Amino acid sequence: MSKVVLITGGSSGIGKSVGEFLKDKGFTVYGTSRNPQNYPNSQFPIVALDVTDNNTILNCVEEVISKEGKIDVLINNAGAGITGPIEEIPEVEIKRNFDTNFFGPINVIKAVLPHMRKQNSGLIINVTSIAGYMGLPYRGVYSASKGALELITEAFRMEIKGFNIHMTNIAPGDFATNIAAGRYHAPVLENSPYKEQYGNTLELMNAHVDSGQDPLLMAKAIFKVINVKHPKVHYKVGEFMQKFSIVLKRVLPDKVYEKLLMKHYKL
Template identity: 65%
Template structure:
């Protein structure tokens, strides 16, 4: 019997590529989007808004009604946010956490009872290499993804008794259209951050444009699904991006901070 997979944020980017790839491999795939449109997909696209619990319950209810089970949950949906902490609206910070952190939690809380009833399941949380460190002008994004990383570790322990495996996969720069949906704090005229922030925005977009093919994420997720004993943490991206996580563990804090600042021209 084909495994039933739910992947959030499947209308574009990593989610769409991964959903299509897994469908080609023979899985029964359900993707979600806040505004699903008819498209030529090999998977079903359902409406789901991470900030609307009733829409989460409705989408998952439809899958259970049709398939009777959910074998794999891939928490992929999210949003980007940039800006100096001092100048970023607090309501936008909260919206980023509601999407990237609390939204993922609400999906898991809705799926876990079904997996527990099945006495098996796999949850894959898509985080970010940025979640392993504070990055200039991306602090809220880093903090939300870092929080999901830590929560993954907690859930792995809490759900092991129910034969539910929990893992995460942290991408570095992947070539997607994430910038189009990102909240950008404006570069305010006369701001003390204006020059360096504008340079960093350009650098972020350049990194994404030159990022890795999202098919690499799809292949890694496929590997995780087929691994009877998946690791707790996975990373996908450029060597130096992945190595930066190792450097953070072994270098003195201020030296590591200096390396990051030099990288971003600060």
């Protein structure tokens, strides 16, 4: 029997690329979307799921289990971007981002774990971000939500190891997807003290995504992790300098690293 893979946010971007790649490799793939009817031509089934709605999470998992009898791999890929000066981002938008990027994946994990425990096997891959390793200016909320998912995975994987269930993080850098179009942008306000710096940084961030790498690289990385007997705690996928920035943060004094970031963002 082929392995059954459930990918949240599998209708576009990285999730779609991963799903198509794994399907070609012989996996049984299910993706998710809040509006699956919008993807009639998907190469694999798209099931209704909104990571901010626990009822849809439970219904989705039960649907896959009823059809396949198991879920071997969960890929927590659904996520949302958010940009803006932290002072000017409405609290409701900050909470919404954490609901999608942090609480949502946790609730999907909670829904899948009893089934994986019953089958005494399973792999959970949380797609985080290289941005989650550092507090980036005007991306602070996004950095925080992805960083929180990175950290909780470290604890979670130790708690479930006795059930023969593995968990890992894969942190991508900038990839050419539609995340920039879908993220929440705090408006660049005319009377804002952040107007010039935030406006310039926003242009830089969008340029990075537009010139980002092919999502197929993430698909290949995830395929490799699925075939590893004992996955590592963290994986990073992206351009050399993006991955190297994590190493620099670890070895440089905090203020030196901060100056490097500010120089990069022209602050």
